[in-house]
Amino acid sequence: MRFLSLIFTNLRRHRLRALIGVAGIGFGVAAMLAILAIVTGAIGMFERILSTDSHYLVFEKNVSDLFFSSVTTEQVRTIRALPQVEAAHPLLFGIVSAPGNPVVTCFGIEADDPRLVRGEWRAGSRDTFGKTTGEVYLGARSAEFLKAKFGETVAIGRGTFKVGGIFKNENGFEDGGVFLPLPDAQAFFHREGAASVVAVKLRDQAQGAAFKAAVEAANPGVIALENREFSQSYNSFKILNFTAWAVGICAFFLGGLGVANTMLLSVFGRIREIAVLRVCGFSERQVAALIFGEAGAIALGGLVLGFSIGLLMLAVVAHMPQFNGYVQARVEPLVVVGIVVTALITAIAGAIYPARFASRIQPAEALRYE
Secondary structure (H helix, E strand, O other), X not given: OHHHHHHHHHHHHOHHHHHHHHHHHHHHHHHHHHHHHHHXXXXXXXXXXXXXXXXXXXXXXXXXXXXXXXXXXXXXXXXXXXOOEEXXXXXXXXXXXXXXXXXXXXXXXXXXXXXXXXXXEEEOOHHHOOOOOOEEEEEXXXXXXXXOOOOOEEXXXXXXXXXXXXXXXXXXXXXOOEEEEHHHHHHHOOXXXXXXXXXXXXXXXXXHHHHHHHHHHHOOOEEEEEHHHHHHHOHHHHHHHHHHHHHHHHHHHHXXXXXXXXXXXXXXXXXXXXXXXXXXXXXXXXXXXXXXXXXXXXXXXXXXXXXXXXXXXXXXXXXXXXXXXXXXXXXXXXXXXXXXXXXXXXXXXXXXXXXXXXXXXXXXXXXXXX
């Protein structure tokens, strides 16, 4: 107990230095939490778009991104004809612009798509979807930032469309997107007869292997992956995750330098004090443990500060109108554990040299130190 009290006494005596170390770790934690939560949330939203009421995804083989994938109408027809298939829903992705909004996600879907079924309709009806050309259907959030109402016209890209309906979606990408009947989307993006991906629901999930083999045998240019398999292998998801962790660790590296600087200055400012502890019976290990204990306390303080700032940032960003509802942060338990472990390792690594230096202080020489 006395040992712990000595740790906190030292931190209170050098509170400014300690606060600098806490701030360094705290900002690293906040940056890592915010970046990873936003990236994880974005990946989760995109995964939910693809896995809506489906078990497998079929898309063009060897494409760098699904936006460049092409599954032809004939291939969709072949997939639907397979005995294992209960339903197959083609989906065409595209990016469109609107006045004041340079990036809006566009979805080309068919009238029986599950997104229309599960949506909470605010205006219009899904029964009219695709019945009239020149109509666009909006997610509730996109209707807000486009300032469009049911029955009005709205400029999308180089075209002007009548708003045929507005419906609320839980998924941020979908709620902030615009929906066109698949043939209209194909004409709009000059991709006649093509879809980006086909979401397939099987009659029996146990038939997955047989379905995959049949699809790839009949259509050599496409590949079928189970939803979970796709999420684990999709290159864009890997790149996003790697980038998020890399940026977060760089932020922690700066925090670690702050801890190292704090602890080193603390040791240099307490050489005579450490010498007195050695004279009073403190071993080299106990002196090193004292320094590591102070670094650990700084890390814990930084974690509390960082999580507080990070969660506040996420709450603010999620409600900023500039993001059009596209940000739905998701804090995974694994991310929290990773951040805690990284913070502690960073603090300990930053304290290694100061602890080594302090443990080697010779009492006789240090007591004469000015």
